[in-house]
């Protein structure tokens with residue numbers, strides 16, 4: 001009965017997205033037996049931590065860091081800057097842009113410093129490029145200016161010289177305009193000597209899409225730029241848009257999902273060593289997945305079912321490591 005982390009040992013981390021209310025019982029069993037890395041699904045985002053200028057709530061991120069430390073789990077930090085999780089007080093901020101910039105610098109440096117030596121890597125900026133391309137119009141672009149992404153990476157680096165710094169985004173294998181703009185952004189950062197170590201490809205995918213070749217092409221572009229690649233939020237929908245909806249995980253879709261997990265893991269496993277880091281699945285049990293709330297159809301996107309039992313997808317993950 002080989003476990004995911006043992007099968008991938010010495011090669012890359014196998015991670016899971018977690019939250020403080022899912023660390024006991026079956027969650028704890030799987031986190032300690034199958035995984036060796038965690039990402040906070042929500043609780044290291046700005047809205048959780050940042051109550052106001054100089055005012056921080058460390059309760060939940062600290063609890064996750066303590067759990068990981070106690071159980072020898074690597075920690076990937078997610079995410080310092082993301083337009084979706086901006087605290088309410090910040091969205092209504094009426095001070096000057098200079099004040100806003102000071103607040104952001106303080107925030108990034110305070111969070112990164114607090115966990116220096118404990119957190120291996122951070123998603124510094126998350127989802128800054130639009131679907132279909134173009135830099136996303138956010139409060140950060142508006143108030144910090146077009147070089148805001150560079151500034152955020154620099155502040156993070158000043159706070160911790162050793163932590164790995166990632167840019168993280170979704171759907172770039174399938175959306176080539178978006179993909180081009182992500183790499184244009186990275187080229188610009190690298191040309192300006194901005195400290196970026198890696199690229200997070202979220203990998204919220206389905207049994208149909210993207211194809212192996214599409215994923216490979218995206219990964220290759222990251223490797224051409226000497227970036228560490230993190231498959232940072234993997235899940236595989238079995239009821240994607242455009243397909244007939246099934247009300248249960250049929251044998252056919254279960255098999256297709258196993259193949260997709262195998263394909264993704266196999267592809268990741270072929271990345272040259274210094275550029276491998278982790279594959280992180282975005283949750284543990286199917287019924288806890290964000291996919292269930294997001295789409296108006298049932299789904300079973302993860303590796304374990306509602307009773308914490310391994311699915312065929314788990315077999316596929318192991319097969320990808322052969």
Ligand code: G3I
Pocket residue numbers: 041042045084085126170202233290
């Ligand atoms: O914690 C509160 C809880 O106190 C409250 O009772 C409950 C009521 O709705 O909400 C809880 O907060 C929710 C939080 O997840 C924790 O479960 C938020 O409403 C909900 O919006 C939040 O959703 C998360 C979402 O990011 C937004 O932060 C999802 O769980 C999480 O899977 C999702 O993850 C994102 C990645 O960070 C970035 N990439 C895309 C991915 C999927 O959207």
